[in-house]
Amino acid sequence: MIRKCTKDDLTMMYAIINDAAQAYEGVIPDDRWQDPYMPLDELKHEIEEGIVFWGIEEDGNLVGVMGIQDRGNVVLIRHAYVQTKRRNNGIGTQLLQHLEGMTKKPILIGTWANATWAIRFYERNGYYLLSRSETERLLQQYWNIPERQVVTSVVLANPTWGAANTAAGGNMQ
Numbered sequence: 001m002i003r004k005c006t007k008d009d010l011t012m013m014y015a016i017i018n019d020a021a022q023a024y025e026g027v028i029p030d031d032r033w034q035d036p037y038m039p040l041d042e043l044k045h046e047i048e049e050g051i052v053f054w055g056i057e058e059d060g061n062l063v064g065v066m067g068i069q070d071r072g073n074v075v076l077i078r079h080a081y082v083q084t085k086r087r088n089n090g091i092g093t094q095l096l097q098h099l100e101g102m103t104k105k106p107i108l109i110g111t112w113a114n115a116t117w118a119i120r121f122y123e124r125n126g127y128y129l130l131s132r133s134e135t136e137r138l139l140q141q142y143w144n145i146p147e148r149q150v151v152t153s154v155v156l157a158n159p160t161w162g163a164a165n166t167a168a169g170g171n172m173q
């Protein structure tokens with residue numbers, strides 16, 4: 001069952017995120033890794049900043065979460081995490097498709113440049129990597145992340161982004 005996460009889910013969300021984020025250890029730059037990867041206060045802060053989390057529940061427990069954040073012209077998919085033991089079972093795809101169904105706006109997704117599995121996951125779902133200059137411009141415009149994370153991240157976009165930018169003469173702000 002796909003459902004919106006509530007305050008009551010915070011503990012479970014925290015557990016899923018920090019279990020799934022173990023995948024980053026030794027992969028993302030050491031100075032960006034911490035354990036827990038996302039402290040509870042940071043998760044709460046992200047929700048206060050307007051990220052709405054959805055989750056998939058199996059037998060009464062959340063097994064994956066994914067956030068969506070409306071940023072005006074575009075929508076961002078943020079913090080996609082599936083429990084390590086439930087990975088590669090289509091949960092991430094189901095969540096992504098559900099969030100995609102909630103908007104007609106262009107969708108952008110940022111992830112670590114070294115997280116090749118995540119990039120492949122999004123590419124299989126129809127997203128494509130943006131150029132370095134566009135990536136840095138968009139990360140600075142729509143995300144609120146430190147400069148060090150900007151230079152170690154990539155941005156992927158869905159075809160709606162491409163269509164909107166072509167229609168706007170490549171100058172959509």
Ligand SMILES: CC(C)(COP(=O)(O)OP(=O)(O)OC[C@H]1O[C@@H](n2cnc3c(N)ncnc32)[C@H](O)[C@@H]1OP(=O)(O)O)[C@@H](O)C(=O)NCCC(=O)NCCS
Nearest residue numbers: 020023080081082087088089090091092093111118121124
């Ligand atoms: C990235 C992530 C969210 C994807 O979630 P997931 O549930 O594992 O994704 P899916 O199972 O839908 O798809 C993953 C793979 O399983 C395959 N798959 C999809 N449905 C499947 C199914 N029903 N049965 C078996 N395999 C399936 C897909 O082909 C996909 O392969 P690909 O990655 O080579 O494209 C998850 O791997 C994760 O939490 N990773 C660690 C954290 C992370 O990197 N997050 C991204 C942050 S932006």
